[in-house]
Amino acid sequence: MTKVVKIGNVLVGGGNPVAVQSMTNTDTKNVTATVEQIKNLESAGCKIARISVYDEACVESLKAIKSLVKIPIVADVHFDYKIAIGSILAGVDKVRINPGNIGAKWKVEEVARVAKDHGVPIRVGANAGSIDESYIKKFDNPVDALVQSAIDEVNTLESVGFGDIVVAVKSSDPIETIVANEKLSKMTSHPLHIGVTEAGIYEDAIVKSAFALGHLLYEGIGDTIRVSIAGNPVEEIGIAYSILQSVNAFDGPEIIACPTCARTEINVEELAREVKKSLADVRGKIKVAVMGCVVNGLGEAKGADVAVFGTKNGGVIYMDGKMVSTVSREEILPALKNLVLEYLKGEKKFENDKARN
Template structure:
């Protein structure tokens, strides 16, 4: 089991639930836009948010942003160790540095000393773009280069007594990502942040991330995750939870939907997205089905706790194996949410009853 590391009010490692991360793509110095995006990420369920800190003005902005949001913030630092120190002093909940691009060993050590004084963890992030060329030349495979690049940086942090560390080894190749994390998980007890870096546009990113992260999580590897998608980062959060749910590492509403056909009487994709959004903050195990028609829907939704079958005017509502009502389109969401709450309350009551 990995070591526990505290990032703001979020605990990762040590058997804690896998935490979902994302990263803003607004200019950090544009404080209103960045705060707005952080709030959207948090509303979607993001538990830790990373921001680029690329100059001293970003450090000043970080301090102001920190005062306006409640989610833990990670300062993403490249090249300048002074920005890392400034971010710690500005209130960052974690610092992310890449081995090979901060510079001399003494600079990393100085960052570690300041972080230790202020109780701020450091994530060591190793990827092909950040590694010193010597690692590529020294090792036979990129996987080994990624792993030892990260471990050498960990050793530098440990040399000054710093052990509040999170480790990430990422490749844009999903197989390399799997192999690197499998390897490093046997060599360190620090919590692992897992993800496929530069995963691509939406469809490609989803497939690559689901393959690599799902594989690792199923093996019990990974304490916090990010699904990297080019574009709106809010989409990353939903994808992360879908992966976690698929490998039984998160208990929340599971939304299933039919692929649609000529019998479909409602916009299934649109309604399913609305249902997901409506239930985003619901905690507990429940399966909700959104089906395009009554013809096939009843049979296909047998495994669901709650379901809606589309009709021209709204939907037929199904609960625990029985059709219970017919509602208009504008009544579907509140009806489903109430039934989900009833289902979860019943589950809780049953647990309490059985001790």
């Protein structure tokens, strides 16, 4: 099990829930736009937000941004160690530095000393595209070069007594990402942040991230995650939670839906999206099926905890494979949510009764 690192009010590592992260794509100097995007990310379920800090003016903006948002803020710093130190002094909750470009060893050590004095964790974020040339020449395998560059940076931080470290090794190649993190997990006990960097546009990013991150999480590797999508970062959050849910690492409703056919009597996609949104604030392990007709609906109702299948006039709702009610289209969402909440309360009561026995 990895160590625990405290990032603002979020604990990562040590068996804590996997924290979903994202990164703003607004100009950090535009405080209003950046704060708005961070709040949108938080509303979507983001637990930690990273922002680019590329010059002194960005450092000044950090103070205002920090005062206006609730979730932890990570300063993403490249090239200039003074910017990293300035970000720490401005009150960020974590600093991300890249071992491929932050500079000489003494600069990293200086950042570590200031971070230690202010209780700010550091994420060592090594990317395949920015490894120092010396590692490329030393290793034939790019994965080994990537991992060793991260480990050497960790060793530098630890050499000055700094231990609040999160490590990330990312590649745009999902297989390299998997192998690199598997190797890294055997070489350090620090929490790991996992993700596929430069994963591409929406559908490509989803496929690459689901493959790599799902694989790693299934192996028990990964304490925080980010799905990198070229576009609106808010879209990353829902995908990240879907990946977590696919490996039973998220305690929320699982929504399944039929692929539809000519027998479908309702708009399944529309209803499934409405159901997912309606249950977004619900916590607990439960499978909810949204089906388009009775052909698969009855069968799925038996496999799901709660199910609805559409009819011309509305829907039929099942719980534990038994029909509960017939409702109109307008009544489906409130009826389904009430049933889900009842089910989870009953499950909790059952667990408590079991515990007493």
